Amino acid sequence: MSNATDGQSAARPARLVIMGPQGAGKGTQAARLAEQLAIPAISTGDIFRANIKGGTELGRLAQEYTAKGDLVPDSVTNAMVRDRLAQDDAAQGFILDGYPRNAAQVVELDTILTDLGVALDGVVELTADRDELLARLAKRAEIEGREDDTEEAIARRLDIYAEQTAPLTSAYDERGLLVRVDGIGDVDEITGRIVTALTALVG
Secondary structure, three states: OOOOOOOOOOOOOEEEEEEOOOOOOHHHHHHHHHHHHOOOEEEHHHHHHHHHHHOOHHHHHHHHHHHOOOOOOHHHHHHHHHHHHOOHHHOOEEEEEOOOOOHHHHHHHHHHHHHHOOOOOEEEEEEOOHHHHHHHHHHHHHHHOOOOOOHHHHHHHHHHHHHHHHHHHHHHHHOOOEEEEEOOOOHHHHHHHHHHHHHHHHO
């Protein structure tokens, strides 16, 4: 896997998923990898906001759920991801952040990619000690004034990740697609660890 720091396209397509608990730095690392590889970092949050802002049918549907405080169902999320991955800028690769989140979405992503005639190259799991994550998230909540980010709420979100998303990494590990990378340390060092791990995985 070649770096593309000069804005040129990566030497080969890179279709990646990045996973990890809240506070592990997924968004930061996804953005850095996207810049290096000249491919888009695609988060479900960005997809939702783009559809809602654009007034698309899917956006309006999603807003109906969020306005009531309900979770957007998988069917809507899946359709948004399918639409986004079919766009021209994702033809040479992408980094998915925040999707898939459950086993059903893993199956749906397989279907989407099969329909596009492509496959995943790798899945990055950023790992971090739970106590480190709790401290990191508590500090962020204090800095950003997130009063609803209580210690209990933060701990619950980490529990949900462990229950629902972490098992997905086992499935990708069985396929030989998973690399686990320590998400604690200097941001540049973490990016280097990811690139090294992916290079060893996909060449």
